[in-house]
Amino acid sequence: MPDLLIELFSEEMPARMQGRAREDLKKLVTDGLVEAGLTYAHAQALSTPRRLVLALEGLTKESPNLREERKGPKTDAPQPAIDGFLRSTGLSMDQLEVRDDKKGQVYFAVTEKPGRPAAEIVADVLERTIRNFPWPKSMRWGSGSLRWVRPLHSILCILTDEAGAEVVPMSVDGIEAGNITRGHRFMAPDAFAVTGFDDYAAKLKAAKVVLDSEERAATIWHDAQNMAFARGLELVEDKGLLTEVAGLVEWPVALLGDIADDFLGLPPEVLQTSMKEHQKFFSVKNPKTGRIEGFVTVANRETADNGETILKGNLKVLSARLSDAKFFWENDLRTVKSEGLEGMGAGLANVTFHNKLGSQGARVERIEALAREIAPVVGASPDLAAEAARVAKSDLRSEMVYEFPELQGIMGRYYAKSANLPEAVADACRDHYAPLGPSDDVPTEPVSVAVALADKIDTLTGFWAIDEKPTGSKDPFALRRAALGVIRLVLVNGLRANLANWFGKANAEVDASDLLAFFHDRLKVFLRDQGVRHDVIDAVLAMEGADDLTLVVKRAEALGAFLKTDDGENLIQGFKRANNILTQAEEKDGVEYSFGADPKFAEDDSEKALFAALDAAEAAIGPALKAEDFAAVMAEMATLRAPIDAFFTAVQVNSDNAIVRRNRLNLLSRIRQICLSVADLTKLEG
Template sequence: MRKESLLIELGTEELPPKALKSLAIAFKDGIQDGLHDAELSFEDLTWYASPRRLAVKVTQLVSRQEDKVVEKRGPAIAAAFDDSGNPTKAAEGWARSNGITVADAERLTTDKGEWLLFKANVEGQPIESLLPDIVATALKKLPIPKPMRWGAKTTQFIRPAHTFTMMYGNEIISGSVLDINSAATIRGHRFHGDGEFTLTHADDYLQSLESQFVIADYAARKQQIIEQLAKAAEAEGGVVETDNELLEEVTSLVEWPVVLTASFDEDFLEVPKEALIYTMKDDQKYFPLLSKDGELMPRFLFVSNIDSKDKSQVISGNEKVIRPRLADARFFFETDRKETLESRLSSLETVLFQKQLGTLKDKSDRISALAGQIAELMGTNTAEAKRAGLLCKTDLMTNMVMEFPDVQGVMGMHYARHDGEPEAVATALDEQYKPRFAGDSLPSAGTSSAVALADKLDTLVGIFGIGQLPKGDKDPFALRRAAIGVLRIIVENKLELDLLDLVSRSATLFGGKLTNQDTSDQVVDFILARFRPFYQEKGIDVDVIQAVEAKRPTKPADFAARIEGVSSFKSMESASALAAANKRVANILQKNGISEAGKIDTALFEQDEERQLFSALEDVEKTVRPMLDAGNYEEALKAMSCLRDSIDAFFDNVMVMANDDAIKKNRLALLFTLRRLFLHTADISLLN
C-alpha cells in the first residue's frame, strides 16, 4: 500500500499569541484522533505554528484504510426461530437490515449459546474521502472562546482564514473547510516573502517556507530567539532578564525573528528595577539586560519580525516607544514617595476585601494581629511582624501599583525603605506573597514568614468562614495556592506550628463575621488535603501518604517527618509482613468492637508466644518512646521492625478468639497495644 507524507495547513490572519501554541497542539491532537478513529496508520505526526498558520505534518500515512470483515451478531437462535423452525419477525428484520435473508446468515456458537451471524466485507476508503471531515472536526474542537466572522461569510473561526492545504505527497487532496477549497497555495512572510507560492511536495513544507522567510517550526523558532538573545546579551556584557512565558509569547508573534539591541536614558535607573522590568516585559515584550551582578542596564533587547535594511530606524522607533512608558514609571515613583505607606492606611478603608469580611483595612488589622502571634510562636520579632502586617497592603493604593499591578509587594518594599521602616518590615512587604507559584522561593526571614502565613490564613479562614468553599476548578480567591503556601513555609522552614491553633487564632480575629460553624475543621482538612498532590509530585507513594493522613497530624512539619519515616520504612524488607500483620490486627479489633485499651493480665498468658510478644512490646516501647516524642519516626519504625518475628510466631501459634472469654479479651488487649504502638506514627496497615 502506498505511504506518503501528508501536510495540512490553515493560513490565517495573525493568531492570538498567547493562544497559538495551545491551538496548534489541539489541532494536532484532533488530527491524530481522527486518523486513529479512521484506522489510518502512520509513522509520526508533528505540529507547526506561526502567527499566520496552523499546520500538521503526518509521515508515512497510508493512502487508504485496510479492507476488513465486520461481524454483526443477530438474535439468539432460540429467539430467531419459532417452535416450527420458521424465522421470527426479529430474525427477518435483522436479516433485512443487513441485506440478506435468514437462510444466508451464519451461526456463531460460544459457551454462552448460539446466535445468527452476518459477516460483511467492508472495503477500505481512500484518504481523499476521509480527510476533509477529519480536518473539519479537528478545527471544531479547537479551544476558541470567541470565534469571529469576516467578510460576507457565515463561517466562524478565531481569526479570518485565507488558505487551506491538504497535500499528500505531491498531490492536493480536494475538500474544503471554512468555505476555503484545498489548494497548493501557501503564504510566505507578510513583508519579505512573495505573498503566495505553490507548494510542490508535503516534505518540502519547512524548507519552502524558510525560503519565504518563515520558520514554521515553533520549537526551532524559539531556539533561534534564545540563541540570538544570548549572543546579543554577551555582546553587551550582560545577561537576559527573561522567562519562558515571555519567550513563548514572542515566539508566537514573529515568523522571522531578528534580535536587536536598544537603549534608554540612564536617569530612569533611579526607579526600582522591578517596575522598569515589568514595563519592558509586560507592556512592550522587550527583554531587559542585567549586569553580571544583577543590576539593570540601560539597554534592552527586542525581537523584530523583519530583517530591516536600516536596523537603526527600527531600533530608534522602539526606543521612542519605551521612553514614555519609563517616564510614566518614574513619575509614579516620584509622586508615590511624597506620601508614606502609613499615611495610606486610611485609604484602605475605601476598598472592600470581601463584602462580608470587610475592607482591606480590616484585613490588614487582622494580618497584623495574627502575624504578631505567629512571630511570638516562632520566636521572632513580634513588633516588626505586626508592623509589616499592618502596612502589607498599603502599596496597593500607590499610583505605581495601580498602573502596574504585578509590582505589588516589591514596590511596598522600596517605599518602606524610603520611609525609614526597619529592613525586616520592608522585606516582609515584598515576601508576603511568597511562594507565588509552584517552585517559587519562600520568605527569607522570620518576619516575612509570619506575615505570609497570616495573610494566607486570613484569606482561607475568611472565605471558608462565609461558606464560599472552592468547587471543582473554580477557586477565585486562590485558596489552593494559599494552602500549599502555608504548608511549604511551615514544612520547609521546619516550624513547630499547629494548623488547629493557627486557624483558631485567625477565626477569633474575625469576631462575629464568620457564619460557617465548621470553619476550623474545614480549613484544616483543606490544607492537609494539599499534602497529597504536594508529595505525589515528589514521587511519594499514595499509600504512604494515606497511612499518615489516617492519623491527621495537624502540625505540617510533623506530617512531613511522618511521611519521611513511613516512606523509609516501606523500603525495608520487613515492611510488607508488618503491614499485613497490622491489617490483620486492625480487622480483628474492628470485628470485636475494640476501640480502647484493655488491661493486659500476664497471668492469663497460656503460651510462650504471648509472653514473648508482650515482652518484646515492652522493650520496644521503652526504646521508641523518646524517638516518637522527638519526632524521629524513621528510627522509631526501624526499631519496631524487630517485632516481626514475635508477631509472626504469635499468629502462627496462638488462637486469639479463645473459648475462654477472659483469655480472648486479654489477647485482644495485647493486639490493641501492638496496634497502638505503630499508630503513634501512621496506620501502616494501609501500605500496599
C-alpha cells in the same frame, strides 16, 4: 505509504493561542483519521504567526474493508421485533441471512463496508476540523459563515508518495485546497508550490520563514545573548516572553538598544515590567550593578539600515512609556515622604475586599492582629510583625501598582525603604504574598513569615466562614493556592504550629475542623508529589497533633521509610494478623481484650520471647515518641518483627485452654497498642 502535509494560512494569530492550536490541530486530525480506519507513523504540528501546520508520515493509502455480522431475533419472533432489527441495520428482509442456532433458527445481518481512499478521509476530517476548531476566540469575515481566529486565506493539503504529490480535493467556504503557500509577508510575499514537507520547509526558509517556533526562540535567545555579551551586559531570562515573541515573528531579527539616562534610576522591576508588558522587550542588565541599562527588541524582518529605523521608533515609544512610569514613581515617593506608607494605604478603608468580608482596610487590621499572634511562634518580634502587616498592602494604593498590578509587594518594599522603615518590615512588604506557586521561593525571615501566614490564613478563614469554598475544578479565590502556601511556609521553616488555634484567632465563626480537613487534603497532594504514599499520610493524620503539619510530615517520612524495608512490611502484616484475630475474638466474645497479659501463663518459648520483646520495645518507644525521634521509634518497631513472626509460627492463639486463650488475646492487644501508638496502621493498604 503517503505523507500528509496540511497548512492553514491566515492573518496573524495571537501568540498566546498558537501552542494550544498546534496541539488541537494534531489531535483533531489524527483522531479523526484513526477513527476512520487510517494509521500513521509519526505526526508533528508547527506554527508561525500566519500558519498552522501538520505533517504526518507513513499514512495508510486507504481504510480497510469492514465486514460486520449482527445476530438478530429468532425467525419465529414477533414481527415488531423483526421490524425493529431491520430498522437498526438498514436492511430489508431479503438481505437477512437465516442461520441455525442452539435454540432454533435466527436472523443475521451481514453488512460490508468497503474501504475509502486516504484523500477522501483526509478531506472529510480536515473540513470538520476547520469548521469546529476550538479557538478561545474566533471571528467571521466577509459574507461567509466560517469562523477562524483571524481571516483564513488558504488551505494547503497534499499527499505525497513515490509517484509525486497529490492535492487533496476539498473546499471550505469557497477556499479550495491546493499546493500553494507564501513566504514572509514583506521580504518574500510571492506564492510558490510545494511537493512535500521537506520541500515546504526548505522553500519557506529560503522565503524568510522559520517554521519551527522552538528554532525561532533559540535564534532570538542566541542572538540577543551575543549582542548583550559584546557590550559587557547580560540578558535577563524570561522564558514566557521568549515563547510569546517567537510567536510574533516569522523571521526573527534581534536588535539591542540603550535606555536613556533619565530612566536608569527607576527600579529594575519597573523597567522590566514596563518593557515586557507594553512592548515585548527583553531587559538587559549590567552584571556589576544589577541595573537595567538596555533592551532587546525582535523585529520581523531584515532592513537595509540593519534595524536602525526600527530601533529609533521603538525608543521613541519606550521613552513615552518610561516617562509615565517615572511620573508614577516620583509621585508615589512624594506621597510616602509626606504621608508615610500608612498614609499611602489609608484609602484601603474605602476599597471593598469582598462584599461579605468588608474592606481591604478591615482586612489589614485582621492581618495585623493575627500576625502579632503568630510572631512568637515563628521567632519574630510581635511589634515588627504588626508594623509590617499594617503597611504590607499600602502599595495597592500607589500609582505604580495601579498601572502594573504585578508589581504589588515589590513596590511596597521600595516605598518602605524610602520611608526608612526597618529592613524586616520592607522585606515583609515584598515577601508576604509568597509563595504564590509550587515552585516559588518560600520566605524564611521571621517577620515575613508571620505576615505571609497571617495574610493567607485570613483569606482562608474568611471565605470559609461565608461558605465560599472550592468546588470541583472551581476555585475563584485561589484558596487551594493559599492553603499550599501556608503548608510550605510551615514545613520549610519547620514551624510547630497549632493551625486550628490560628484559625480560631483569625475568625471565630470558621469551622476549624472542616478547614483543617481541607488542609489535610492539600497536604496529601503536596506530599504525594514528593513520593509519600497517601495511606501513610492517612495513618499519621489519624494521630493526635494532626494540626501540627511539621509533626505530621516527620511521622509520615519515618513511617514511609520504614515501610520500604522488609522488617517494616512484615511487621505490618504481623500487626494486621494480630488485629484481625483480636477484633474477631472481641466481636465473638463481647468483651475487650486490652489488659492483663501475664508471662506466667506463657507456654511456648516464642510466647515468652514476645513478652520480653514487647516490654523492651514499649520502654524504648514511649520516650522516643515524646522526643519525636521517629527514626528511633521505627528502629524499635523493627525489633518486633522477628518475635511476632516466631509467635504466630509456633502458637495457636485460640487455644482450648480458656486462660491461655485469654492471655494470648491480651498479648495481641499489647501488639496492637504499641503499633497504634506510632500511627493508625489499620489505614495502610495491602
